Amino acid sequence: xxxxxxxxxxxxxxxxxxxxxxxxxxxxxxxxxxxxxxxxxxxxxxxxxxxxxxxxxxxxxxxxxxxxxxxxxxxxxxxxxxxxxxxxxxxxxx
Amino acid sequence: xxxxxxxxxxxxxxxxxxxxxxxxxxxxxxxxxxxxxxxxxxxxxxxxxxxxxxxxxxxxxxxxxxxxxxxxxxxxxxxxxxxxxxxxxxxxxxxxxxxxxxxxxxxxxxxxxxxxxxxxxxxxxxxxxxxxxxxxxxxxxxxxxxxxxxxxxxxxxxxxxxxxxxxxxxxxxxxxxxxxxxxxxxxxxxxxxxxxxxxxxxxxxxxxxxxxxxxxxxxxxxxxxxxxxxxxxxxxxxxxxxxxxxxxxxxxxxxxxxxxxxxxxxxxxxxxxxxxxxxxxxxxxxxxxxxxxxxxxxxxxxxxxxxxxxxxxxxxxxxxxxxxxxxxxxxxxxxxxxxxxxxxxxxxxxxxxxxxxxxxxxxxxxxxxxxxxxxxxxxxxxxxxxxxxxxxxxxxxxxxxxxxxxxxxxxxxxx
Numbered sequence: 001x002x003x004x005x006x007x008x009x010x011x012x013x014x015x016x017x018x019x020x021x022x023x024x025x026x027x028x029x030x031x032x033x034x035x036x037x038x039x040x041x042x043x044x045x046x047x048x049x050x051x052x053x054x055x056x057x058x059x060x061x062x063x064x065x066x067x068x069x070x071x072x073x074x075x076x077x078x079x080x081x082x083x084x085x086x087x088x089x090x091x092x093x094x
Numbered sequence: 095x096x097x098x099x100x101x102x103x104x105x106x107x108x109x110x111x112x113x114x115x116x117x118x119x120x121x122x123x124x125x126x127x128x129x130x131x132x133x134x135x136x137x138x139x140x141x142x143x144x145x146x147x148x149x150x151x152x153x154x155x156x157x158x159x160x161x162x163x164x165x166x167x168x169x170x171x172x173x174x175x176x177x178x179x180x181x182x183x184x185x186x187x188x189x190x191x192x193x194x195x196x197x198x199x200x201x202x203x204x205x206x207x208x209x210x211x212x213x214x215x216x217x218x219x220x221x222x223x224x225x226x227x228x229x230x231x232x233x234x235x236x237x238x239x240x241x242x243x244x245x246x247x248x249x250x251x252x253x254x255x256x257x258x259x260x261x262x263x264x265x266x267x268x269x270x271x272x273x274x275x276x277x278x279x280x281x282x283x284x285x286x287x288x289x290x291x292x293x294x295x296x297x298x299x300x301x302x303x304x305x306x307x308x309x310x311x312x313x314x315x316x317x318x319x320x321x322x323x324x325x326x327x328x329x330x331x332x333x334x335x336x337x338x339x340x341x342x343x344x345x346x347x348x349x350x351x352x353x354x355x356x357x358x359x360x361x362x363x364x365x366x367x368x369x370x371x372x373x374x375x376x377x378x379x380x381x382x383x384x385x386x387x388x389x390x391x392x393x394x395x396x397x398x399x400x401x402x403x404x405x406x407x408x409x410x411x412x413x414x415x416x417x418x419x420x421x422x423x424x425x426x427x428x429x430x431x432x433x434x435x436x437x438x439x440x441x442x443x444x445x446x447x448x449x450x451x452x453x454x455x456x457x458x459x460x461x462x463x464x465x466x467x468x469x470x471x472x473x474x475x476x477x478x479x480x481x482x483x484x485x486x487x488x489x490x491x492x493x494x495x496x497x498x499x500x501x502x503x504x505x506x507x508x509x
């Protein structure tokens with residue numbers, strides 16, 4: 001059993017979590033070009049090394065950020081998303 | 095003892111020839127360099143030499159030939175996909191598979207078994223009926239069958255209703271087959287080498303060389319020196335993103351391990367290939383009697399081919415409902431391959447923005463069965479500079495056009 005140290009629930013079986021993909025800054029959907037939007041949606045850094053990802057503890061619906069090494073399968077650090085997203089992301093009204 | 099055998103044994107030079115030629119020194123340049131000596135790269139090399147007369151070709155691999163995902167899949171071959179593009183592509187592959195042993199002059203143990211995809215819920219039965227109708231429309235031999243017919247085809251599988259997920263129906267694809275994956279790589283490699291293609295295992299590509307303005311590929315840097323090349327084909331599933339990164343390309347690919355295992359060999363016990371998308375299991379019996387078994391992809395991206403207990407627990411919790419007798423059978427080996435998962439479960443193939451650089455990637459759980467057709471279509475693409483008609487819709491540029499090929503018939507798509 002592999003453990004994921006959840007910032008909210010402590011160490012839990014990694015089967016209780018889902019991986020939500022790499023953390024990227026979302027471009028403003030109203031002004032971004034189609035091509036840049038497509039790369040934001042589809043293209044992956046997919047690094048062989050340290051990756052910063054969204055993870056969710058399913059039972060508590062708690063989303064957080066994890067840094068792990070994709071070569072050694074080590075989880076290096078997990079923390080609340082607030083550490084990266086310090087303020088609410090506002091998009092201008094239509 | 096027959097005299098011929100005695101003479102053979104005492105002969106200074108055995109009449110048997112080497113399977114592969116000894117690795118030659120790396121030349122300064124080649125017309126075509128293929129990065130990746132797996133099934134796809136070797137098949138492309140053979141088709142380049144055989145179909146297009148392009149023999150100044152070097153196949154480079156960082157390890158040994160056929161040692162990557164070609165050796166790590168579960169060797170299932172089928173064409174009951176759901177998109178017209180996917181069916182046309184995999185059906186052509188089936189055509190090539192059938193007489194591949196004769197063409198390569200090696201026995202790849204191609205064995206047509208029939209392929210059953212099980213349905214355990216009413217929703218899954220409806221999906222199977224949909225798949226069967228789409229398949230028939232696309233001229234694929236595929237039908238929905240019920241437990242009486244399933245019992246006739248797979249008498250050793252439990253059809254008990256007293257289990258968590260009883261079998262209600264199945265999608266039956268009679269042409270479904272398995273083959274010996276190593277023999278496929280060795281066969282293409284030997285046939286290509288006989289046409290003049292050079293095989294360079296233990297030759298890792300560490301960088302790409304481009305023209306001064308960066309628009310055209312001019313060669314590759316390797317651990318054995320620099321090699322010039324007019325054209326370069328990348329066929330390195332598992333590390334596609336890393337190699338493509340050298341060419342300045344970002345891919346819509348996540349690298350996710352897929353684990354598999356084999357049991358100890360038993361006498362013939364199971365003829366068809368059994369798959370359950372709902373239970374995330376598949377099983378077939380190989381020519382030497384081992385049960386080849388696989389399950390769900392790992393739950394997060396990774397480049398490590400480690401094995402986990404989670405995988406085996408998930409696999410056998412369901413497998414033993416279908417095959418209770420396997421509870422007494424030891425597992426002999428287990429391993430993992432790294433799959434290239436694309437968002438639409440279709441490959442990424444064809445020319446790239448870097449002129450002269452071609453890509454064959456995005457092989458998630460559907461790469462082995464496509465080996466022959468990848469060789470044929472990528473060789474055509476490299477030789478002519480234009481994508482083969484069968485792979486036009488698999489271009490990398492489809493993502494920027496929002497024109498994906500959603501292949502819901504892929505094994506990794508739960509029903």
